[in-house]
Amino acid sequence: MTSQNAAVTTRGLIKRYGSRTALHGIDLDIPRGSVFGMIGPNGAGKTTTMRLLLDIIRPSGGELRVLGEEPRTGGAGLRRRVGYLPGELHLQGRVRGRDLLAHYAEISGTVRHGAIDSLADRLGVDLSRPVRSLSKGNKQKVGLIQAFMHEPELLVLDEPTSGLDPLVQQEFHAMLREAKENGQTVFLSSHVLSEVQQTADHVAILRSGRIVSRSTVAALRESAVRHVRIVVAEADAAVARPALERTPGVGSLVEASDREGTTAFVTTLDSHVDAFVKAIAGLDVVDLTIEEPDLEQTVLAFYGPDAEPTTDDGREAAR
């Protein structure tokens, strides 16, 4: 992918703070017009990555391009084309929301007349009140408005729904979809998958400053672990065990007692659903339960201490 049609490209992006390395060489390609989610636990490097895009901090190594330009040299002109919501939003408290947004509008790209009011109506926030009197959720709305109001080519949103109630989250998801339809690119982060799952096309999972997985939500779902319970006739149990053990993708088998004359096996299954079904086709199956994959658990597996960073093609192959 060239930087021409990518909104954000990074190659071997490294960020060190003194002796501590926050990012160990990140490769990202965020296609224009897509919604890209980055998930990872706290301290994984999500905020660091986003701050690098806005030139708030500078890379220690590697390449970085935002809308075809380096943030360092792109300067103010580049940042006018980007909308940013910081992960820890601190707004000046004494001014009214409207005045604060008017100030940000002066130092942003061109804000269409009425854009601020229409966003405030959508999200339901009273801009005539001083910012400090607003709840956390309402401050977050002010933050969202300043990110969206100039209809930037790229939206960089760090934990955007934090503090928002579910109804407003829905409205926010609608705003993301509209942004995508307008050809805007969205790069958002979260520490929970469910948020990204609903809106993002592509997902990168970050852990300890490394991308441990890079995928689409669909592929993530495919590779997710499913819990399986299969009940066979007792007479078939001796045949079933080796048959299941031979099947690719099946985890360790636990035999559980069931009704008289039957044997239950409980196990896990990754993406090889088809192979599994074919393997059990010859058995006398009394009951079969395959639970819906729990993506959250899939992601947690990447967070785990044993998770190894995969190469680019590792997960891509699962698509």
Added chain:
Amino acid sequence: MNRTLPLFRRNLADSWRGLAGWSVGLLAALFLYLPLYPSLGGNGQMQAMIDTLPPELVQTLGYDAIGTGPGYVQATFFGLMGFVLVTIAAVGWGTGAIANDEETGQLELTLAHGITRGQLFVERTAAVLVKLLWLTAMSVVVILALNGPAELDLDLGPLLAAATAFLGLTFLSAAAAISIGGVTGRRAWALGAGAGVAVYGYALNALGNQGEDLSWLHDWSPYSWAFNTDPLTNGWDWRIWLLFGVAGLLLLIGWLVFRRRDVAI
């Protein structure tokens, strides 16, 4: 939409309450001290009382010429109350320009917009300078108004020289706070730098006043650059411009570091 100097205007709009407060405080000091001159300083009573004090103390306070109008205004306002009040304001505003904004987390979002760091640095420095200029100009106007009634016997030229020295001295503290804020992003460091410059200058000047063999200390004290030649009596001196020069140098260093360092870490 008016896009000229957005950060400068925002800074002034945000701090007009503080500026009003400092203005009132300064007015109170001026109206408290200056009208007392005819009864205290002018009739020789004050001088007689000063003569009974230990000379070291008198020299530290700069009260040695308190028997004249210019000496009185210098000793009470420019050299002491006004200096203390405006320096506190200057250090506060200087700390607020970058360091405080960065520690509260607000600077990150401002810098994520379509402005450069240099623009932010310059506009906010200009806002601090304008506020100090306001306080100084207001003081000059009040002193001129009280000049006749309080029998101060001041001339305009030397008054402007002293006011410029005063502005330079307080702006130097502000510049130190802005610059160290730009370098470190830490409120405590910025505050310490601004206040430190003021205390250092005052202490060195007081030490230098103690005798001929210590007077070389005046060469190293910003306070002495401003006031040691007694501009309120003697008018302009090149050392007044040294204050602005050093302030400019500090700001230059602050900007050079600020534009290339990481913010908000």
